[in-house]
Amino acid sequence: MSVLNTKTRFVVVFTILACLTLSLANCAKSGNKADKPDVEKEDTRPxxxxxxxxxxxxxxxxxxxxxxxxxxxxxISNPKPASEEMLVLGKALFFDNRLGNRNNSCASCHVPANYWTDKAIVAAGGGNRNSPNIQNSWYLNGNLMLDGRAATSAQQITLAIESPHEMAGKVSDLPKRLKAIVGYKPMFVAAYGNEDITEEKILNAIAAFSNSIESxxxxxxxxxxxxxxxxxxxxxxxxxxxxxxxxxxxxxxxxxxxxxxxxxxxxxxxxxxxxxxxxxxxxxxxxxxxxxxxxxxxxxxxxxxxxxxxxxxxxxxxxxxxxxxxxxxxxxxxxxxxxxxxxxxxxxxxxxxxxxxxxxxxxxxxxxxxxxxxxx
Missing domain, CATH: 1.10.760.10 (Cytochrome c-like domain)
Structure with a gap:
């Protein structure tokens, strides 16, 4: 009787250990699978x-x-468009060859029909740089000119007007010069609400038009x-x-x-x-x-x-x-x-x-x- 009980107890213990071992093995397999990320399959779709x-x-x-x-x-378009009156004034100034001393204007190098470039190797006035496309220039604020030396549109326009290789003018001369052109007075009134013509207003108007040029x-x-x-x-x-x-x-x-x-x-x-x-x-x-x-x-x-x-x-x-x-x-x-x-x-x-x-x-x-x- 005691021998039978001993055998029975042995079988029971062996069965429990076998089940426990199998269970642990399954857990280990499951854990290993969770620990290993699935390899990303190559996307073979067209x-x-x-x-x-x-x-x-x-x-x-x-x-x-x-x-x-x-x-x-x-x-995306310029999120801060200027008024129509400001754009009319800025456009006139952009195309006006009386702003410089070389009978040229901003539009001489930035020709609309040429996607706002001049297609020349270097700018028409000379120098050693190619005229860049100015479409979407509003997005470049802080990084203007090819080397980024102009932080604002007003600075960039000043550099262009006063460069001996571009318009060879002086921004400080422009208020007096434009006051002598009767037709500009009502345009400044429409854009700014008064007839005062200042350097800042001139530069800001040109900048407004330049920043409206989009692709x-x-x-x-x-x-x-x-x-x-x-x-x-x-x-x-x-x-x-x-x-x-x-x-x-x-x-x-x-x-x-x-x-x-x-x-x-x-x-x-x-x-x-x-x-x-x-x-x-x-x-x-x-x-x-x-x-x-x-x-x-x-x-x-x-x-x-x-x-x-x-x-x-x-x-x-x-x-x-x-x-x-x-x-x-x-x-x-x-x-x-x-x-x-x-x-x-x-x-x-x-x-x-x-x-x-x-x-x-x-x-x-x-x-x-x-x-x-x-x-x-």
């Missing part, structure tokens, strides 16, 4: 399907270390806003490359495709063979040598030539140079240190063409602005 959604759901961009991650975004909506904007047929398959592939393999998004991002930062792309020699040190010319910092502000890319197809010195004649050439990590051709040299964002890209010919096709989706209608009848 690119059109992957991008036909809100930007926050797009494939992950290829962000470089230390870059502020700002996604591509839809066009407008594009096929890219239509796509982002839900019209998923607005881009071709090639353009969508180009957008994907722009954000991933090509890494363009690291400098060209946000609603205007610029990070508003300053980068060194080399090509530092001007047409006299002299170094243009860019931002360092006024900051006097060695780290800024050769740096210029990242240009926006809206209407980029229409604003050749490119770079601060206008040495790259076409968008095809510009893209090819960037793909090849910006070799310094035509005897060009690097002042300072080339941006670490410049990397050799292994893009095929078809990928290169897709990238160009996407850049074409950033184009908007040609500006229809006509010169005003100037006051006499």
């Amino acid at each position: 690119l059109r399907q992957r991008y036909s959604t809100a930007p926050q759901n797009w494939p992950k961009a290829n962000w470089y270390q230390g870059v502020k991650q700002t996604e591509l975004a839809v066009f 407008g909506k594009t096929a890219f904007d239509d796509f982002v806003e839900g019209d998923y047929a607005a881009l071709s398959d090639e353009q969508i592939e180009g957008m994907h490359l722009f954000r991933t393999k090509a890494g363009c998004i690291n400098c060209h991002n946000g609603p205007f495709f610029t990070d508003l930062e300053y980068h060194n792309l080399g090509y530092s020699l001007d047409f006299d063979g002299q170094y243009d040190y860019g931002r360092a010319n006024f900051t006097d910092k060695a780290i800024d040598r050769g740096k210029f502000r990242t240009p926006g890319l809206r209407n980029v197809s229409y604003t050749a030539p490119y770079l601060h010195n206008g040495t790259v004649a076409s968008l095809d050439e510009m893209v090819d140079l960037l793909i090849d990590s910006l070799p310094q051709l035509q005897g060009q040299k690097i002042a300072g240190t080339l941006s670490p964002h410049i990397k050799k890209l292994n893009l095929s010919y078809d990928e290169r063409n897709a990238l160009l096709a996407f850049l074409g989706s950033l184009n908007s209608s040609r500006p229809g602005v006509q010169p005003p009848v100037l006051p006499q």
Whole structure:
């Protein structure tokens, strides 16, 4: 009897231990599964399907270390538009060649029909800089001029009027000069409520008109806003490359495709063979040598030539140079240190063409602005 009880007790204990061991093993398996995150599966859907959604759901961009991650975004207008009367006055001043001493005006270098550029290698008055596209310049406040030396629109306009290479005038002369033009008096009254003509009023009116110059909506904007047929398959592939393999998004991002930062792309020699040190010319910092502000890319197809010195004649050439990590051709040299964002890209010919096709989706209608009848 005691032997039987001993055997029974042994079987019971063995069974309990076996169940406990099995239970612990299952718990361990369950715990291991919870501890190991699921491997993210590759999204094999067509690119059109992957991008036909809100930007926050797009494939992950290829962000470089230390870059502020700002996604591509839809066009936005100046949130603080000026009054119609102010814009009428500012437009007249913008087109008036009597503000300087070289028979030219702001519109001489920023021509509406040319998407607000002059298509010249360097500004018509001389100097060593290419005339930038001024569309959406309201967004640049604090980073005006190619090297960012103007913090406000009024400062930028003053520099343009007084530069010997541009209008060669003096802002301090303008109130007296404009008071002698009878037709300006009612325009200042309409814009400001009185007939006083001052330097500040003149600069602010030109700034108001300049900041009203916008690029407008594009096929890219239509796509982002839900019209998923607005881009071709090639353009969508180009957008994907722009954000991933090509890494363009690291400098060209946000609603205007610029990070508003300053980068060194080399090509530092001007047409006299002299170094243009860019931002360092006024900051006097060695780290800024050769740096210029990242240009926006809206209407980029229409604003050749490119770079601060206008040495790259076409968008095809510009893209090819960037793909090849910006070799310094035509005897060009690097002042300072080339941006670490410049990397050799292994893009095929078809990928290169897709990238160009996407850049074409950033184009908007040609500006229809006509010169005003100037006051006499």
